[in-house]
Amino acid sequence: QQPVQSPQAVILREGEDAVINCSSSKALYSVHWYRQKHGEAPVFLMILLKGGEQKGHEKISASFNEKKQQSSLYLTASQLSYSGTYFCGTELNAGGTSYGKLTFGQGTILTVHP
Amino acid sequence: SAVISQKPSRDICQRGTSLTIQCQVDSQVTMMFWYRQQPGQSLTLIATANQGSEATYESGFVIDKFPISRPNLTFSTLTVSNMSPEDSSIYLCSLAGHTFGSGTRLTVV
Numbered sequence: 510q511q512p513v514q515s516p517q518a519v520i521l522r523e524g525e526d527a528v529i530n531c532s533s534s535k536a537l538y539s540v541h542w543y544r545q546k547h548g549e550a551p552v553f554l555m556i557l558l559k560g561g562e563q564k565g566h567e568k569i570s571a572s573f574n575e576k577k578q579q580s581s582l583y584l585t586a587s588q589l590s591y592s593g594t595y596f597c598g599t600e601l602n603a604g605g606t607s608y609g610k611l612t613f614g615q616g617t618i619l620t621v622h623p
Numbered sequence: 624s625a626v627i628s629q630k631p632s633r634d635i636c637q638r639g640t641s642l643t644i645q646c647q648v649d650s651q652v653t654m655m656f657w658y659r660q661q662p663g664q665s666l667t668l669i670a671t672a673n674q675g676s677e678a679t680y681e682s683g684f685v686i687d688k689f690p691i692s693r694p695n696l697t698f699s700t701l702t703v704s705n706m707s708p709e710d711s712s713i714y715l716c717s718l719a720g721h722t723f724g725s726g727t728r729l730t731v732v
Contacts, residue, residue: 553721609719613666
């Protein structure tokens with residue numbers, strides 16, 4: 510029941526855009542996105558709770574398609590600081606109640622070059 | 624949002640010994656989660672720790688190997704017992720929601 514992330518790796522030039530996808534075979538209550546830099550703990554980016562919901566944080570936004578159980582993370586006009594490994598964490602739909610228990614995808618390595 | 628203080632940040636341990644990792648939260652929380660991140664891998668949930676009850680372990684993790692304590696609503700410990708080199712990982716505590724501790728990088732030699 511681990512969500513599947515794609516692509517596994519992305520290489521960008523500064524200013525380019527990227528999309529990272531996260532798919533689940535189970536009905537989801539929420540999707541969380543994190544960025545982890547080497548040697549550091551994951552840093553929370555955003556959480557999506559409802560079907561079709563889209564959130565944004567500066568030039569990073571995400572959507573959640575409840576029908577497809579799929580979430581996408583959009584990084585626009587990438588910066589060097591965006592480099593790292595991106596993880597989605599999914600919480601299964603347990604009757605509409607959140608327990609905070611996450612299952613993480615395998616990660617997407619994003620590298621931004623000058 | 625709540626802040627977690629996790630320690631130690633890193634340790635190098637001899638095989639066969641045990642290490643206890645502590646997480647202190649600056650507010651009361653019902654659930655705490657413990658994750659393991661093996662080198663180059665994703666995060667895997669070890670167990671869920673509720674105050675006042677035994678921890679709930681995920682498949683592949685057992686209490687004898689990873690005993691957890693949760694004495695109150697702001698504190699939890701994870702012990703990695705009888706360590707082997709395969710236990711070398713980053714261990715993280717987390718709160719329901721999205722807050723992680725800074726992690727403990729464990730190397731077993």
